[in-house]
Amino acid sequence: MKNKYIFGGAIIVLFLGLMGYLFTQSNIKYESNFSNVMNTDKTVKATGSWVKDKNYQINKASRTFSFYMADENGNQMKVVYDGTIPNNFETAKSVVVTGQYKDGYFHARDILTKCPSKYEGDKAKTSGL
Amino acid sequence: MAGSIVLSVALAFSLIAMTMYFLSYRGYKNTLNYGRIAYHSMAVLVIVAATILWYVLLTHQYQYHYVYSYSQNSLKTGFLIASFWGGQEGSFMLWLLLTSIVGIFLQSYTSKRGDLELRVMTVFTLATTFLLIMVSPLFKNPFAYIWTEPIFIPVKSITAGFLNLPWMQSFVFSDGSSGQSFIKMSTELYAKLSAAGISVNQFIADGKGLNPQLLNFWMQIHPPILFTGFSMSTVPFSFAVAAMMKNDYKDWVRQSFPWVLAGAGILGLGIMLGGYWAYEMLGWGGYWAWDPVENSSLIPWLVGVASVHTLLVQRKTQGKGGIGKYAKTNLILCIMTYILVLYSTFLTRSGVLGDASVHSFVDPGMLVYLFLVIFIGTFLVLGFGMLIYRWKSLNEAVASDENILSRDLALFTAAIVLTASAIIVFVGTSAPLIGQSQDKTFYNQLNLPIAIIIGLLNGLSLLLKWKQTNGQDLLRKSIPSLTISFLFTLSLIIFGGMREIMYILLAFSASFTIVVNVDIAIKIIRGNMKMLGAYVAHIGISLFILGVIGSNAYSQETDMDLIKNQPKEAFGYKLTFTGYHPVENNTKYAFNIQVEKGEKKYTVSPVMYISDFNNGLMREPAILNLMTKDIYVSPLGYDDQSQDQAAEGLDVKLNVGQKTNVEGARIEYTEFVKPDMSVMMSGGDFKMGTNLTVTKDGKTYNVEPILKKTGRDFIYVPVEIAEANIKIQLKKIDPSSQTADFIVGKIKGETATSKTPKEVLTVAASIKPFISLVWSGILIMVAGFFVAVSRRLRESLIKSS
Numbered sequence: 001m002k003n004k005y006i007f008g009g010a011i012i013v014l015f016l017g018l019m020g021y022l023f024t025q026s027n028i029k030y031e032s033n034f035s036n037v038m039n040t041d042k043t044v045k046a047t048g049s050w051v052k053d054k055n056y057q058i059n060k061a062s063r064t065f066s067f068y069m070a071d072e073n074g075n076q077m078k079v080v081y082d083g084t085i086p087n088n089f090e091t092a093k094s095v096v097v098t099g100q101y102k103d104g105y106f107h108a109r110d111i112l113t114k115c116p117s118k119y120e121g122d123k124a125k126t127s128g129l
Numbered sequence: 130m131a132g133s134i135v136l137s138v139a140l141a142f143s144l145i146a147m148t149m150y151f152l153s154y155r156g157y158k159n160t161l162n163y164g165r166i167a168y169h170s171m172a173v174l175v176i177v178a179a180t181i182l183w184y185v186l187l188t189h190q191y192q193y194h195y196v197y198s199y200s201q202n203s204l205k206t207g208f209l210i211a212s213f214w215g216g217q218e219g220s221f222m223l224w225l226l227l228t229s230i231v232g233i234f235l236q237s238y239t240s241k242r243g244d245l246e247l248r249v250m251t252v253f254t255l256a257t258t259f260l261l262i263m264v265s266p267l268f269k270n271p272f273a274y275i276w277t278e279p280i281f282i283p284v285k286s287i288t289a290g291f292l293n294l295p296w297m298q299s300f301v302f303s304d305g306s307s308g309q310s311f312i313k314m315s316t317e318l319y320a321k322l323s324a325a326g327i328s329v330n331q332f333i334a335d336g337k338g339l340n341p342q343l344l345n346f347w348m349q350i351h352p353p354i355l356f357t358g359f360s361m362s363t364v365p366f367s368f369a370v371a372a373m374m375k376n377d378y379k380d381w382v383r384q385s386f387p388w389v390l391a392g393a394g395i396l397g398l399g400i401m402l403g404g405y406w407a408y409e410m411l412g413w414g415g416y417w418a419w420d421p422v423e424n425s426s427l428i429p430w431l432v433g434v435a436s437v438h439t440l441l442v443q444r445k446t447q448g449k450g451g452i453g454k455y456a457k458t459n460l461i462l463c464i465m466t467y468i469l470v471l472y473s474t475f476l477t478r479s480g481v482l483g484d485a486s487v488h489s490f491v492d493p494g495m496l497v498y499l500f501l502v503i504f505i506g507t508f509l510v511l512g513f514g515m516l517i518y519r520w521k522s523l524n525e526a527v528a529s530d531e532n533i534l535s536r537d538l539a540l541f542t543a544a545i546v547l548t549a550s551a552i553i554v555f556v557g558t559s560a561p562l563i564g565q566s567q568d569k570t571f572y573n574q575l576n577l578p579i580a581i582i583i584g585l586l587n588g589l590s591l592l593l594k595w596k597q598t599n600g601q602d603l604l605r606k607s608i609p610s611l612t613i614s615f616l617f618t619l620s621l622i623i624f625g626g627m628r629e630i631m632y633i634l635l636a637f638s639a640s641f642t643i644v645v646n647v648d649i650a651i652k653i654i655r656g657n658m659k660m661l662g663a664y665v666a667h668i669g670i671s672l673f674i675l676g677v678i679g680s681n682a683y684s685q686e687t688d689m690d691l692i693k694n695q696p697k698e699a700f701g702y703k704l705t706f707t708g709y710h711p712v713e714n715n716t717k718y719a720f721n722i723q724v725e726k727g728e729k730k731y732t733v734s735p736v737m738y739i740s741d742f743n744n745g746l747m748r749e750p751a752i753l754n755l756m757t758k759d760i761y762v763s764p765l766g767y768d769d770q771s772q773d774q775a776a777e778g779l780d781v782k783l784n785v786g787q788k789t790n791v792e793g794a795r796i797e798y799t800e801f802v803k804p805d806m807s808v809m810m811s812g813g814d815f816k817m818g819t820n821l822t823v824t825k826d827g828k829t830y831n832v833e834p835i836l837k838k839t840g841r842d843f844i845y846v847p848v849e850i851a852e853a854n855i856k857i858q859l860k861k862i863d864p865s866s867q868t869a870d871f872i873v874g875k876i877k878g879e880t881a882t883s884k885t886p887k888e889v890l891t892v893a894a895s896i897k898p899f900i901s902l903v904w905s906g907i908l909i910m911v912a913g914f915f916v917a918v919s920r921r922l923r924e925s926l927i928k929s930s
Binding site (some may be wrong): 025 | 342412549552553556557560561564565566567568570571574575688690744745746747748765766768891
């Protein structure tokens with residue numbers, strides 16, 4: 001009877017240990033400050049918005065999609081994504097890119113766009129005609 | 130207004146039902162009938178409220194904020210009906226509606242089983258009360274009027290005539306960055322409109338409509354099924370608490386069993402349909418991304434399925450009297466299934482996930498957040514409070530004739546392993562709460578060994594007897610199945626080119642399960658068909674696992690440029706882009722691709738279109754289903770190279786009054802050509818642009834390159850000055866700053882080098898072996914659940930000795 005609990009306990013400890021280890025290994029932090037993004041070689045999820053003035057480029061030869069992204073403090077960085085422009089990109093209110101910063105730009109392996117329709121509250125600026 | 134009143138009265142009835150049922154439980158006479166009447170009145174009122182919501186959606190009553198936000202005139206009836214659950218308010222309403230209906234069946238079921246009804250319905254009505262508070266005017270009321278909170282409505286959604294009203298101007302706002310104008314709808318505007326005798330419904334001509342990603346066939350099916358699963362999870366919770374109220378843990382196992390099985394079956398089906406929707410719609414080629422919203426419905430399902438296994442043991446071990454084994458485990462699992470459904474709602478609707486999920490849910494505000502916390506907290510305290518209170522009486526000694534090789538222990542281990550999987554998904558999904566996020570590898574690496582264990586365990590446990598099994602006996606019985614699955618896996622390695630050790634093990638364990646279950650199923654078919662449930666479900670889940678291996682590990686993907694009428698090879702198929710044609714009233718374009726292999730010819734047509742909803746390019750993949758594999762073609766872009774030709778030249782950016790020298794000419798941006806505001810505001814055709822003075826070789830020219838909107842199209846009209854050999858086209862113009870970008874080029878020279886335009890369609894093509902097993906496996910599993918339900922339903926009636 002005792003053995004059962006020791007055996008079970010050992011499995012639980014092993015399981016939680018493995019999960020904890022993998023949790024720290026595969027965890028990705030959200031980062032809304034781009035100076036932190038640029039100073040780490042870890043994979044992060046950078047959140048910010050697309051800099052519309054600088055437009056975006058679709059490079060058909062290398063099949064990359066690149067644009068500039070700004071954080072809330074106005075820091076900008078170039079983002080290059082292996083793939084094409086995601087659905088809803090032009091109208092996205094904010095963008096979350098997953099990847100890492102190296103060689104002077106952010107290598108994104110995933111882009112998530114947030115649709116502004118859900119944020120209708122602050123859509124219109126108050127500049128009466 | 131009517132809807133809100135109906136819901137408020139329903140809330141009152143729900144409270145009365147709860148009180149009356151509770152009083153009856155406490156021994157009061159004559160209160161039971163009031164409880165029943167109150168419950169049925171509540172359910173009927175909820176159905177009435179839902180009908181009202183459907184009615185206002187179908188009749189386009191845009192004075193309701195919800196109707197304006199999630200529907201529009203052009204939606205087909207099917208989608209109008211589905212827009213019921215397009216937003217948060219409506220999905221709570223759907224949950225409430227389905228819970229109320231489940232309650233009608235539950236009341237009838239429990240009333241035939243002794244004093245069960247009093248306790249079960251007391252708990253169940255607590256849940257309906259919370260849901261009714263959620264949709265009450267305090268929180269997420271689908272019947273809120275549009276003016277109660279200020280909202281900006283695009284001018285194009287307003288009935289045109291009313292814009293000319295003199296006092297209207299003070300409600301018009303414009304957004305500099307997009308150039309759009311809005312009407313600010315508020316109580317002030319409502320007062321003005323009412324004074325002028327204009328109803329808001331007349332004033333607002335159209336709604337915002339559904340997000341184009343929701344305009345999919347499955348939008349009409351998946352949410353109701355998923356929410357039925359959610360609603361049914363309330364039942365095992367109610368049974369568990371009811372058992373603790375009576376301090377009797379014997380009958381509830383048998384009585385709740387059909388409900389647990391049916392709930393798990395329906396929730397599983399709902400989750401699968403969500404996956405299929407993602408596969409068919411999103412275009413990335415997969416069906417499961419470990420997205421927090423998907424995960425949060427998977428967690429309660431895993432726990433619910435775990436409870437199926439331990440409930441079975443408890444029921445079996447009750448044979449010799451006593452409450453049976455794992456009584457506490459079962460109570461915990463049944464309580465947790467519902468708590469996790471509530472937690473799922475909290476994660477996806479409280480705004481805490483924020484940036485983590487593709488299902489971008491809006492932050493509902495602090496009040497709703499707090500209410501959700503109270504909702505979960507109440508049920509958590511109720512469930513676990515009762516459990517702690519009754520803990521001692523649950524410590525009934527069970528004869529410990531446990532053997533490692535017994536089916537009880539194998540089933541218990543299955544529940545543990547499923548719970549472990551649920552914990553993994555729970556931890557990963559909750560990571561955003563502490564500002565972290567988990568990569569897909571976290572889930573995959575941890576769940577892969579679990580899936581292997583589940584397969585082996587399932588196969589072995591069925592060869593085990595209930596009490597204990599002789600080791601040698603087991604070995605002898607399992608040799609044929611092990612041999613068959615070994616040979617099958619070996620053939621996958623040799624002919625299928627399977628190399629990764631984890632996949633090999635997984636394939637082996639899944640095929641072992643199938644062989645054992647099929648073997649037993651065949652024996653059963655000759656005997657009692659009702660016993661088939663578990664075996665069918667296990668065959669289903671194992672087929673699903675094989676499908677997952679095939680479609681993930683052996684999927685090939687390639688990006689390719691398809692030039693019109695020029696075939697290209699991929700995975701042994703010849704793909705040819707043959708042109709495009711408009712579909713669905715010219716709102717979308719289908720791009721036809723011919724897929725050929727030998728004699729066989731198929732056509733697939735991925736779709737691309739610009740959505741009115743968000744002005745974004747939307748792409749829909751096309752799937753060619755070929756029994757053993759899918760060919761999945763996702764469009765990336767289409768280029769007829771006409772743009773490139775017109776746009777050859779130098780980029781120039783100017784503000785009003787600035788000048789520059791290009792191509793030997795001096796260009797001055799003299800004046801911004803304003804669009805006609807009233808026309809632009811009503812969504813009509815307009816033009817805007819720039820007035821330029823171009824000087825070359827001593828001559829001055831006055832030109833106006835403009836942006837023209839005709840119907841749905843925006844066209845940049847270029848200007849040519851033949852004498853100066855210059856061509857100017859607008860590239861971008863910002864109406865608020867009036868800054869313009871031009872492309873300046875030569876007319877001659879360009880025509881000489883002009884290329885014949887080529888139409889190029891860029892696609893991501895992939896091949897998904899055995900993906901049909903993913904869907905059919907789950908469907909078989911669900912069928913298994915329902916075979917089991919029919920058997921357990923009969924057993925639940927038998928009065929225990």
